[in-house]
Amino acid sequence: MAQPKVQNxxxxxxxxxxxxxTALKPQLTVEAPKAVDAVQFYKTAFGAVLTGRTTHPKRKxxxxxxxxxxxxxxxxxxxxxxxxxADDSAAPAxxxxxxxxxxxxxxxxxxxxxxxxxxGAVAEGDVAEGEDACGGxxxxxxxxxxxxxxxxxxxxxxxxxxxx
Amino acid sequence: MAQPKVQNxxxxxxxxxxxxxTALKPQLTVEAPKAVDAVQFYKTAFGAVLTGRTTHPKRKxxxxxxxxxxxxxxxxxxxxxxxxxADDSAAPAxxxxxxxxxxxxxxxxxxxxxxxxxxGAVAEGDVAEGEDACGGxxxxxxxxxxxxxxxxxxxxxxxxxxxx
Numbered sequence: 001m002a003q004p005k006v007q008n009x010x011x012x013x014x015x016x017x018x019x020x021x022t023a024l025k026p027q028l029t030v031e032a033p034k035a036v037d038a039v040q041f042y043k044t045a046f047g048a049v050l051t052g053r054t055t056h057p058k059r060k061x062x063x064x065x066x067x068x069x070x071x072x073x074x075x076x077x078x079x080x081x082x083x084x085x086a087d088d089s090a091a092p093a094x095x096x097x098x099x100x101x102x103x104x105x106x107x108x109x110x111x112x113x114x115x116x117x118x119x120g121a122v123a124e125g126d127v128a129e130g131e132d133a134c135g136g137x138x139x140x141x142x143x144x145x146x147x148x149x150x151x152x153x154x155x156x157x158x159x160x161x162x163x164x
Numbered sequence: 165m166a167q168p169k170v171q172n173x174x175x176x177x178x179x180x181x182x183x184x185x186t187a188l189k190p191q192l193t194v195e196a197p198k199a200v201d202a203v204q205f206y207k208t209a210f211g212a213v214l215t216g217r218t219t220h221p222k223r224k225x226x227x228x229x230x231x232x233x234x235x236x237x238x239x240x241x242x243x244x245x246x247x248x249x250a251d252d253s254a255a256p257a258x259x260x261x262x263x264x265x266x267x268x269x270x271x272x273x274x275x276x277x278x279x280x281x282x283x284g285a286v287a288e289g290d291v292a293e294g295e296d297a298c299g300g301x302x303x304x305x306x307x308x309x310x311x312x313x314x315x316x317x318x319x320x321x322x323x324x325x326x327x328x
Contacts, residue, residue, distance in 0.1 A: 021240035026190045030310045038310045045283035076185035076268060078242065098311035100264035104240060119209035146194045146202045147262035
């Protein structure tokens with residue numbers, strides 16, 4: 001069955017390309033190296049279950065503790081991520097170490113970011129190949145007009161390195 | 165089939181009463197009265213779908229616009245809430261109007277809050293009958309040791325007043 005070609009204009013939706021998002025995960029960022037403790041807290045306080053964890057590649061020889069790039073927790077049927085703040089973190093510095101980044105996953109990162117910018121968001125850096133928040137693949141960030149940071153990435157692979 | 169009585173102690177989990185959470189919804193709080201615009205932005209930018217909305221009861225005669233207590237959006241299979249900041253908002257004032265509150269729903273609000281406090285969270289006010297974030301029923305708040313605010317409430321009823 002042939003699909004009729006959609007004309008640009010005529011509906012409000014026409015300004016953005018249709019992008020399917022497969023997951024939305026709130027990422028809680030904490031001052032390094034508190035992520036390990038925070039994960040334990042969410043397990044104890046709320047019964048969250050750790051389902052994946054990735055650590056930052058060691059960039060400084062003097063670092064004793066591995067920084068948590070992303071610990072993935074399941075809570076109330078939802079996935080949340082807990083991350084140590086690092087230099088390349090998406091968390092806004094103004095929150096003093098504590099912040100929430102909204103991680104959206106899609107196969108079409110560039111189109112999703114273009115749509116957000118058309119709607120009024122501001123790009124934070126370039127889209128790049130990266131490994132962030134269990135994502136990997138393409139990763140980009142935008143700040144929306146209300147101050148929230150959205151990280152848009154390729155769908156997460158399974159996180160390795162689960163210990164507890 | 166009789167359940168064996170669980171002895172207190174012996175496992176790390178035993179310190180907290182088992183509480184089942186039925187939903188976790190990130191609540192994005194914005195400076196009033198921007199919530200209406202923010203909802204429109206998330207619809208345009210990400211294709212979010214508005215599935216419910218409640219407004220604050222009008223408390224000041226001079227208020228022209230109804231404040232959004234909670235607009236419920238579906239995005240990537242997840243529910244997010246968008247709310248205007250009001251006097252009784254859970255959002256931390258320090259973020260200057262923009263913040264994220266993590267809303268957890270459970271039938272057992274008191275036990276959930278007691279568990280969180282035992283684990284190291286700090287109560288923010290008392291548990292009360294309230295109408296907040298589409299919740300209704302019992303509502304309480306805690307701040308965790310990492311600075312995040314969790315609102316724990318009875319499961320949300322359907323939000324009325326959907327316009328667009």
